[in-house]
Amino acid sequence: MIDDSLAKKAKKQLYKAALEIKLDHNLLKILEKPRRTLKVSIPIKLDNGKIKVFNGFRCQYNDAKGPTKGGVRYHPYVSEDEVVALAAWMTWKCALLDLPYGGAKGGIICTPTKLSEGELERLTRRYTAEIMPILGPHIDIPAPDVYTTSKTMAWIMDTFSMFKGYTEPRIVTGKPEILGGSKGRKEATGRGVAIIAREFFKAKKKSLKGTKIAVQGFGNVGGHAALFLSQMGAKIVAVSDVSGCLVNPQGLDVPGLIECVEKHACVIKHPGKRIERDELLYQDADVLIPAALENQIHRKNSHKIKAKIIIEGANGPTTPEADEILEEKGVYVIPDILANAGGVVVSHLEWVQALSGLYWDEEKVNAELEKKMVKAFKEVWEVAKKKKIGLRCVAYVVAIEKIAEVYRYRGIFP
Numbered sequence: 391m392i393d394d395s396l397a398k399k400a401k402k403q404l405y406k407a408a409l410e411i412k413l414d415h416n417l418l419k420i421l422e423k424p425r426r427t428l429k430v431s432i433p434i435k436l437d438n439g440k441i442k443v444f445n446g447f448r449c450q451y452n453d454a455k456g457p458t459k460g461g462v463r464y465h466p467y468v469s470e471d472e473v474v475a476l477a478a479w480m481t482w483k484c485a486l487l488d489l490p491y492g493g494a495k496g497g498i499i500c501t502p503t504k505l506s507e508g509e510l511e512r513l514t515r516r517y518t519a520e521i522m523p524i525l526g527p528h529i530d531i532p533a534p535d536v537y538t539t540s541k542t543m544a545w546i547m548d549t550f551s552m553f554k555g556y557t558e559p560r561i562v563t564g565k566p567e568i569l570g571g572s573k574g575r576k577e578a579t580g581r582g583v584a585i586i587a588r589e590f591f592k593a594k595k596k597s598l599k600g601t602k603i604a605v606q607g608f609g610n611v612g613g614h615a616a617l618f619l620s621q622m623g624a625k626i627v628a629v630s631d632v633s634g635c636l637v638n639p640q641g642l643d644v645p646g647l648i649e650c651v652e653k654h655a656c657v658i659k660h661p662g663k664r665i666e667r668d669e670l671l672y673q674d675a676d677v678l679i680p681a682a683l684e685n686q687i688h689r690k691n692s693h694k695i696k697a698k699i700i701i702e703g704a705n706g707p708t709t710p711e712a713d714e715i716l717e718e719k720g721v722y723v724i725p726d727i728l729a730n731a732g733g734v735v736v737s738h739l740e741w742v743q744a745l746s747g748l749y750w751d752e753e754k755v756n757a758e759l760e761k762k763m764v765k766a767f768k769e770v771w772e773v774a775k776k777k778k779i780g781l782r783c784v785a786y787v788v789a790i791e792k793i794a795e796v797y798r799y800r801g802i803f804p
């Protein structure tokens with residue numbers, strides 16, 4: 391199913407944009423490589439008394455613009471290749487959104503659903519201890535990603551603080567609110583996806599009202615995106631998660647689905663017509679929001695997609711080969727580094743609040759998020775109007791030009 395390694399895919403996207411802007415060849419040599427990737431073994435005691443050694447990674451791809459920022463993922467498919475690609479995408483995303491950050495990503499190869507709460511806590515704490523040499527509130531700041539939560543962040547924060555001998559809330563974002571987690575962080579990525587959809591429709595002089603949307607991956611990002619878009623008048627006609635897919639051409643009850651997922655951890659317990667999980671991608675919808683995992687839209691299935699607009703909630707859901715097929719079909723693909731940037735925007739706001747010792751209300755956080763997302767969309771759209779290239783390449787062009795500008799001032803050490 392997968393067309394290429396993820397890191398190769400990330401490089402291909404970078405090369406395309408570099409060619410477009412005739413990026414200095416020497417700078418490309420720097421940007422095509424991660425600054426550093428730490429590989430760690432994580433031994434923990436399981437509940438049955440046995441020791442199991444897990445493998446984990448933390449990649450800090452590029453820190454030209456500031457400390458690196460990126461999530462930590464717990465999943466059986468985590469690999470060095472995946473972590474490097476995700477860290478590269480974080481780098482471009484932070485640059486595109488004008489955040490004073492570079493990009494990072496971490497992960498542990500594990501099946502979190504098969505580990506007890508105690509095992510997950512020990513895994514998180516030992517992983518934190520292993521990557522401590524390269525962590526710090528001005529070095530690298532983790533956040534949640536797939537199968538990690540605010541609780542995971544609390545364990546990272548506590549472990550880091552215990553090593554330092556003082557409480558350090560600036561070390562992670564996506565924390566529980568009682569520890570300084572920002573209002574609006576949980577909803578931020580989905581809210582950002584909805585804002586970008588709204589801006590795109592506005593730019594195309596179309597209405598979101600009655601627009602049919604299919605959402606793959608009804609988790610944090612997909613669930614919130616569906617909720618905000620339905621509040622804007624769109625019709626959510628299909629949703630899926632690992633358990634399966636539900637469809638209703640008249641529009642699904644999104645708050646009901648969210649309640650169902652909170653209660654049963656899957657969408658299929660909700661009443662409605664069930665179809666094969668992966669059929670979601672080919673539903674009769676105007677907009678498709680892939681919000682599960684990477685490589686879901688690839689060379690073999692992209693021609694079957696009916697939606698004319700794809701808004702990437704997940705990171706890397708579309709392979710470069712699929713991108714080309716979709717471009718030929720005239721499908722707009724609003725890329726991950728723009729569409730799902732809401733999470734890191736509010737993570738930045740959380741970090742700023744921790745640095746300043748202030749705590750903002752949700753209105754202020756959402757207003758800042760709105761401003762940042764709209765500005766980034768407009769920047770991309772302005773360039774898109776001039777250049778006859780896909781929106782992904784446009785977003786990369788905007789992001790990479792910003793990083794190139796930083797290097798022009800900073801130079802290369804020594």
Ligand code: NAD
Nearest residue numbers: 537579607608609610611631632681682703704705730733
């Ligand atoms: P999540 O674990 O809350 O949700 C993921 C959802 O995808 C789950 O409902 C899961 O059941 C579903 N899923 C997994 N495989 C699937 C498949 N093959 N078909 C259909 N559904 C499937 O994770 P999340 O935080 O919502 O993250 C989803 C994606 O968004 C990831 O790519 C992540 O890197 C990206 N992302 C997340 C954030 C954030 O703030 N959470 C920010 C930016 C990007």
